Amino acid sequence: MNNMNRVGSFLVNSFGDRYLYEVNGSAFDKIGSEAAYNNHFREDLFAENSLYIIVGSDSGLLPQYLVKQGLPEGSYYIFIEVPAVLARLKEIIPEQGFHQKIIVTTAEEWLQRAEEIEYKNFVYLGNLKYSLSFAATDGRYSEYLELSTRIQEELEKVRWHSNAELGAEIFNLRQLENLSENRVSAAHLEGIFAGKVAVILGGGPSLDEVIPWVIEHRSRLVVIAVSRIARRLLEVDLSPDIIISVDPNQISFDVSKEMLMLGEKTIFINQFHVVSTLLGQWCGRSIFLGARVPWESSLNENTLSAPGPTVTNSAIDICIKMGFEKILLAGVDLCHSRDGYTHAQGSNERQSGSQLGKGQLWVETNGGWIAETTPDFHFAATQIGSQATLAKQQNCQIINLSENSTKIDDVDYLSPVDVHLQTLPYSAYHIILAAIPDDTVEKRITYYQEVLTELIRSQNAFREIKKLSNEALKANAAFFGRRGKDKGNRKYRIKMDRIEKKLKNNFSDFSLLIKRVGIRDFLKMTQGDQGRTWDEDDAERLGRIYYEAYRDTAERLFTMVDRAAERLRNRLEEEQDYPNFKKLIEQWKQDGQPGRAIVWKNAHPQYSIPEEFSQQIIELEQEFARILTNQETAHLQRARDWSKLGQVRGKMQVMYKQRQIETLRHLVNSLGQREGFEALSLVCLGSGYLAELDNNVDVALSEYQKIIDIPEEERDISILEEALKRLFRLSLQKNDYENALVIAECLAGISVAYLPYYADLLWLLGEKKTSLDLYADYLELVPDDQAVMIKLGRHYLEIDLEDGARLMFETVLQQDSSNSSAISLLDELNKREDLKKTRS
Numbered sequence: 001m002n003n004m005n006r007v008g009s010f011l012v013n014s015f016g017d018r019y020l021y022e023v024n025g026s027a028f029d030k031i032g033s034e035a036a037y038n039n040h041f042r043e044d045l046f047a048e049n050s051l052y053i054i055v056g057s058d059s060g061l062l063p064q065y066l067v068k069q070g071l072p073e074g075s076y077y078i079f080i081e082v083p084a085v086l087a088r089l090k091e092i093i094p095e096q097g098f099h100q101k102i103i104v105t106t107a108e109e110w111l112q113r114a115e116e117i118e119y120k121n122f123v124y125l126g127n128l129k130y131s132l133s134f135a136a137t138d139g140r141y142s143e144y145l146e147l148s149t150r151i152q153e154e155l156e157k158v159r160w161h162s163n164a165e166l167g168a169e170i171f172n173l174r175q176l177e178n179l180s181e182n183r184v185s186a187a188h189l190e191g192i193f194a195g196k197v198a199v200i201l202g203g204g205p206s207l208d209e210v211i212p213w214v215i216e217h218r219s220r221l222v223v224i225a226v227s228r229i230a231r232r233l234l235e236v237d238l239s240p241d242i243i244i245s246v247d248p249n250q251i252s253f254d255v256s257k258e259m260l261m262l263g264e265k266t267i268f269i270n271q272f273h274v275v276s277t278l279l280g281q282w283c284g285r286s287i288f289l290g291a292r293v294p295w296e297s298s299l300n301e302n303t304l305s306a307p308g309p310t311v312t313n314s315a316i317d318i319c320i321k322m323g324f325e326k327i328l329l330a331g332v333d334l335c336h337s338r339d340g341y342t343h344a345q346g347s348n349e350r351q352s353g354s355q356l357g358k359g360q361l362w363v364e365t366n367g368g369w370i371a372e373t374t375p376d377f378h379f380a381a382t383q384i385g386s387q388a389t390l391a392k393q394q395n396c397q398i399i400n401l402s403e404n405s406t407k408i409d410d411v412d413y414l415s416p417v418d419v420h421l422q423t424l425p426y427s428a429y430h431i432i433l434a435a436i437p438d439d440t441v442e443k444r445i446t447y448y449q450e451v452l453t454e455l456i457r458s459q460n461a462f463r464e465i466k467k468l469s470n471e472a473l474k475a476n477a478a479f480f481g482r483r484g485k486d487k488g489n490r491k492y493r494i495k496m497d498r499i500e501k502k503l504k505n506n507f508s509d510f511s512l513l514i515k516r517v518g519i520r521d522f523l524k525m526t527q528g529d530q531g532r533t534w535d536e537d538d539a540e541r542l543g544r545i546y547y548e549a550y551r552d553t554a555e556r557l558f559t560m561v562d563r564a565a566e567r568l569r570n571r572l573e574e575e576q577d578y579p580n581f582k583k584l585i586e587q588w589k590q591d592g593q594p595g596r597a598i599v600w601k602n603a604h605p606q607y608s609i610p611e612e613f614s615q616q617i618i619e620l621e622q623e624f625a626r627i628l629t630n631q632e633t634a635h636l637q638r639a640r641d642w643s644k645l646g647q648v649r650g651k652m653q654v655m656y657k658q659r660q661i662e663t664l665r666h667l668v669n670s671l672g673q674r675e676g677f678e679a680l681s682l683v684c685l686g687s688g689y690l691a692e693l694d695n696n697v698d699v700a701l702s703e704y705q706k707i708i709d710i711p712e713e714e715r716d717i718s719i720l721e722e723a724l725k726r727l728f729r730l731s732l733q734k735n736d737y738e739n740a741l742v743i744a745e746c747l748a749g750i751s752v753a754y755l756p757y758y759a760d761l762l763w764l765l766g767e768k769k770t771s772l773d774l775y776a777d778y779l780e781l782v783p784d785d786q787a788v789m790i791k792l793g794r795h796y797l798e799i800d801l802e803d804g805a806r807l808m809f810e811t812v813l814q815q816d817s818s819n820s821s822a823i824s825l826l827d828e829l830n831k832r833e834d835l836k837k838t839r840s
Contacts, residue, residue, distance in 0.1 A: 007020055007023065007085055007087075007088050008020055008021055008022050008785075009782050009784060009785035009787075009788075010059070010088075010091070010092070010784065011752060011753060011782055012782075013029050013032070014029075014032075015031075015033070015034075016032075017032055017033045017061055018059070018060075018061075019058070019061060020059040020085065020088060022753070023056075023059050023140065023141045024059055024061075024135050024138075024140070025138070025140050025718060025751070026751060027058075027134050027135075027138065028061070028134075033058065033061040033065060034065060037065050040134070041131075044131070045066065045077075046069065046072045047072060047075065048072040048073045048074050049072075049073070049122075049127055049524075050072070050074075050075045050125075050128075050129055051075070051076050051114070051117065051127060051128050052075065052077045052078070052130075052131060053078050053080065053114075053128065053129070053130050053131070053151065053155060054077060054078065054079050054080070054130075054131045054132070054133060055079075055080050055136040055144060055147055056079070056080075056082075056085075056134075056135040056136035056144050056147075056148075057079040057085075057089065057104060057133055057135075058133045059085075059135070060089050060092050060093065062079070062134075063077065063079060063098040063099070064098065066098075067098055067102070071099060071101055071102075075101065076101045076102075076122075077101065077102045077103065078105065078110055078113060078114060079102070079104045080105060080106065080107055080110045080147065080151055081105070081106060082106075082141065082143045082144065082147060083106055085141070086104065086105075089104065091784075107147055107150055111158075119158075120162060123158060123159060124162060124523060126520065128158070128159065130151070132148060137647070138647075138650070139649065139650025139651070140650065142650045142651075142653040142657070144650070145647060145650045145651060145654060146654065149361055149374075149375060152375040153375030153378055155375075156375045156379045160309050160379070169517050170248045170249070171248055171273040171294075172273075172294045172513070172517055172560070173248075173560060174248040174272075174273040174274065174276055175273050175294055176294075176560050176561060176563070176564040177563075177564065177567070178270075178273070178274065178276050178279050178280075179293070179451055179455075179564050179567075179568065180448065180568050180571045181280060181286060182270075182279075182286075182288040182292050183288075183439075183443075183444070184285070184286070184287045184288065184436050184437060184439075185287070185288060185292075185302060185303045185304055186269060186287050186288065186289045186303075186318060186321075187302050187303055187304040188287070188436045188437070189287065189304075189318070189321070189322050189436075190321055190322065190323070191321075191322065191323040192322055192323065192431055193319075193322045193323050193324050193428075194324075194325070195323070196323070196324055196325060196424065197220070197221060197222070197324065197325065197326045197327075197328065197419075197421055198221065198223075198224055198324045198326070198327050198328065199214055199221050199222070199223055199224065199329075199330055199401075200224045200225075200226075200312065200315045200316065200319065200327060201214070201223065201229055201233075201240065201330050201331050202226055202312050202329065202330065202332035203331055204335075204402075204405065205331075205333055205336075206330065206331055206333050206401075206404045207232070207330055207331025209402060209404075210331065210401050210402065210416060211232075211236055211330075213401075214238065214330065215236065215238055217421055219423055220421035220422060220424060221424075222242070223238070223241050223242070224240060224241065224243075224244060224315055225242070225243050225244070226243075226244060226312060226315065227243055227244065227245035227252070227255075227259045227278070228311075229331065230243065230262060233258075233262070234258055234262070239262055239265065240262075240266055241266065241267065241427075241429060241432075242266070242267050242268075242269050242432075243259050243267075243268055244269045244270070244315050244318070245259070245270050245278055245311060246271035246273070246274060246289075246308055246310075246311045246314050248273045248274065249275060250275055252278070253275050253277045257278070257627065257628055258628065259278070259282075260278070260281055260282060260283070261628060264283065264284050265284075265429045266284055266429075267284065267286070267287060267429065267432050268282050268284060268287070269287050269288075269289065269318060270286060270287075270288055270289065271288070271289050271290055271306075271308075272288050272289060272290035272291060272292065273290070276593075277592055277593055280591060280593045280595075280599075281593050281594075281595030281596055281598075281599060281624070282599070283598060283599050283602045285432075285433070285436070285439060287432075287436065288303075289304060289305060289314065289318065290303065290305050290306075291303055291305075292451070294513050294516075295458065295509045295510055295512075295513050296509035298454075299451065299454055304321065306318040306321065309379075309380070309383065310383070312332055312384065313380065313383050313384065316384065316391070316398065319396075320390070320391050320394060324396060325395070325396060325397070326396070326397050326398075326399060326419075327391070327396065327398045327399070328399050328400075328401055328419065329399065329400045329401065329402075329405070329411070330401045330402065331402075332384075332405060333402065333404060333405040333406065334363075334373060334377040334378070334380055334381045334384075334405065334406040335365065335371040335372060335373040335377060335404075335405065335406045336371055336372040336373065337371075337404060361375065361378050362663075363406045363407070364406075364407045365403060365404055365405060365407055366400060366402065366403045366404070366405055366406075367403030367404060369662070370660075370662075370663060371404070371406070373406065377406070381406050381408050384408055384411065385408045385409040385410060385411065388409065388410035389409065389410045391410075392410055397412060398410070398412070399411070399413070399419065400412070400413050400414075401413075401414065401415070401419070403415075441575050444571070445572060445575050448568050448571050448572050448575075449572070451568055452569070452572075455561050455564060455568070456565070458557075459558055459561055459562065461507055461510045462510065462555075462557050462558040462561065463554075464507070465503065465511070465514065465551075465554040466550075466551050466555055468499050468503060468550075469499075469547045469550040469551035470547075470551060471495070471499060472495075472500075472543075472547040472550075473544060473548065475492040475495040475496045475499070476492070476543035476547060477540070477544070478492045479492035479543075480539070480540035480543075496543070503550070513557065514549075514550060514557065515553075518549045518550070518552065521545070521549035521552060522545075522546065524545050524549070566587070567587060567591070570583055570584055574600055574604075581613040581616075581617075582613070584600070585616055585617075588620065589620075594620040594621070594623040594624040594627070595620075595624040595627075596620075597617050597620040597624070598621060648667070648671070649682060649685065649719055652664065652686050652689060655667065656689040656692075656693070659693060661690065664686060664689060664690060664693075665690060667686060668682075668683055668686035668687055668690065671683045677710055677711075677714035677716075678716055678719075680710065681707050681710060681715070681720075681723075682719065684703045684704065684706040684707045684723070685703070685704070685707060685719055685723060687699075687703040688700045688701075688703035688704045688723070688726060689726075692726070692730075697730055697733065697734065700726070700730060701727065701730055701731075704727045704730075707719060707720055707723040708720065708724070708727075717750070720750075721747070721750055724746055724747050724750075725747065727739075727743050728740055728743045728747065728757070731743060737761065741758075741761055741762070741765065744758040744761050745758060752778060752781050752782065755774050755777065755778040756774075756775065756778055756785075756791070758774055759771045759775045759778065760791075762774065768795070768799065771795070772792070772795065772796075775788060775791075775792045776792075786812045786815060786816060789808045789809075789812050790808065790809070790812060790819075790821050790822060790825065792808050793805040793807075793812075796808065797829065802829060802832070802833065805829055806829055809825050809826040809829065810822075
């Protein structure tokens with residue numbers, strides 16, 4: 001009677017949905033699963049040529065829904081299930097599976113199954129998609145929380161390694177957009193800070209602890225900050241020596257734009273692919289990491305890379321190459337603070353509240369306690385560990401200054417007061433300026449002209465590749481008889497071979513770029529149903545797809561280069577004594593860079609703006625100011641979504657089961673700082689768990705009762721249900737059967753799944769007729785619950801209703817002829833009847 005967390009039997013709601021109550025609860029009781037999925041997923045699960053990794057299957061309802069809607073062409077679905085749930089699903093999964101393109105498996109086997117369908121092709125296409133079932137989102141069955149966290153981390157690694165192998169188009173796009181600003185390579189910085197100490201300021205919660213120490217010892221440190229903390233640096237009036245940014249996505253501008261308000265003595269170190277709205281509107285000196293252009297070129301000579309995946313990884317790498325003897329980490333926590341925060345003050349994440357629903361990975365901190373983390377943080381920590389090992393081999397020590405940060409191999413922990421520092425002979429700004437070329441009008445003009453010459457060379461190459469691709473397309477069509485009657489003529493095959501040889505030999509570097517950028521189009525050759533026999537039409541199609549991919553990608557790259565060339569011409573125009581402001585303003589608006597007007601004014605203080613353009617320049621500056629002060633960004637909304645409490649209840653259950661008393665206590669304390677009845681309910685639930693773990697039953701009962709006392713319209717039904725289940729168990733523990741009976745009746749009112757527990761208790765209390773009626777009611781609704789049938793059969797035997805007992809045992813055997821309990825009980829019943837006949 002106490003086993004309320006077993007997976008249980010399948011129930012059927014009024015919409016005909018067959019589901020496991022412990023997995024899905026009442027999720028589909030109001031509108032049914034089909035309507036719920038239509039509202040929630042809409043078209044999100046129906047993209048063509050995609051691989052969907054989905055945690056949980058909603059008791060099999062989600063794959064059934066997909067089959068009913070019709071699967072998109074070229075797409076596959078891998079549902080990853082909890083083993084106990086998968087065991088029950090085998091009762092309803094057809095022998096041939098839900099569909100040949102739907103796989104239901106476990107966390108241990110999903111990657112192997114993914115390899116069977118060549119999952120890397122979907123990664124390269126950008127079509128590996130991750131989603132959660134309703135059950136995994138809700139976390140009612142708490143194993144889904146740990147499962148989803150594990151799969152997220154594994155997917156993080158899969159994506160990063162695949163992108164590292166191949167790259168992504170957005171990186172090449174930003175590289176070309178940033179060509180005009182990527183003038184000075186970080187190669188000039190190698191070894192310039194030998195024997196010095198740097199501090200890297202990250203965005204983690206411990207940053208707030210360390211900032212006062214950094215300010216106090218400013219003259220002894222080279223301060224390097226990640227761009228996302230610029231808002232916080234402005235709040236405390238701390239200008240870093242270097243600010244660094246790597247992300248090519250526009251959302252990076254949302255979180256980093258305050259860096260554009262920093263002082264002129266801060267140097268911007270950027271990855272070549274940084275979002276261009278940051279780099280193009282930066283007024284100070286900038287230094288780039290990586291290559292200037294995405295093909296073999298003299299422009300890429302004497303450059304220096306500092307790979308990610310994160311901005312902190314790049315910052316550490318460039319610090320090692322600059323020769324620092326010690327690299328201090330502050331705000332590089334890579335785990336949650338004890339009160340549930342992931343980022344420091346001044347961040348959107350901090351503003352939105354603690355992210356108590358995220359996490360479920362646990363790491364040891366430098367202070368020796370356990371802290372929560374997320375898959376992306378955990379992966380970044382392993383990368384930093386690898387960097388620290390390499391740094392140590394180069395006599396560079398990496399030190400984390402916070403006991404609240406994740407403990408990482410080869411990263412030492414020291415309290416700031418124990419760090420020995422020496423005063424720098426010169427400011428870091430002047431050391432860097434002395435190492436890099438001067439930024440003069442003449443040098444900028446020379447650079448722009450040199451790059452324009454290279455871009456013209458690339459455009460000629462792309463133009464020729466496009467021409468060759470069109471010729472190959474014609475030859476391919478003719479060879480397969482699509483152009484007249486000359487089908488199969490070897491001259492067309494010879495021509496295609498010559499074209500392919502020319503593409504490889506004459507344009508090898510550009511061909512590699514085309515295949516990398518056009519990977520989505522080239523991979524169309526691999527799409528289609530696996531296992532079928534290929535014919536002549538397929539061979540023609542493959543050749544057509546191949547050369548269309550060549551042609552279309554060459555055209556796309558030509559356009560990207562053309563825009564970069566036009567931007568460079570406008571940069572040249574910026575250097576003129578009397579520039580064409582009409583052209584400049586058009587370019588700045590097209591690039592979404594109104595702040596470029598301020599960059600121009602700072603670089604050319606000796607020139608005045610013609611009166612006819614002065615109002616437009618003022619408007620650009622006003623627009624730039626609005627952008628910088630606007631806090632209602634897409635990233636802030638995303639941070640608010642992350643701070644919702646949806647999965648907190650499930651996390652609490654995991655902590656309770658694993659007796660994680662301290663982490664549970666911190667979670668409850670953090671919830672106590674949140675407003676609203678949902679947070680209040682969770683505080684009471686967590687406090688009840690803590691009281692139970694402390695063997696204080698009366699306090700636990702009191703806390704759970706508070707949840708019931710919350711106004712009905714404000715109750716969260718899932719939290720209420722969990723509180724009632726705890727009250728039921730504790731009441732039984734105290735032999736308070738009267739209260740337990742009331743609670744069991746309440747639970748039965750929430751779901752038919754609880755009717756057997758209500759019936760069990762009534763039987764124990766002697767209300768046997770009512771108990772038998774409830775068992776019968778339940779079995780009418782859940783006719784395949786063999787455990788309840790066997791239990792009811794036993795009860796019938798107790799009161800000598802042998803026909804009823806026989807009916808129950810035989811029904812079980814009709815469903816499962818190997819059920820040993822039913823066989824044994826039926827055998828016992830037959831002997832009992834034989835004994836009666838003998839005596840009579």
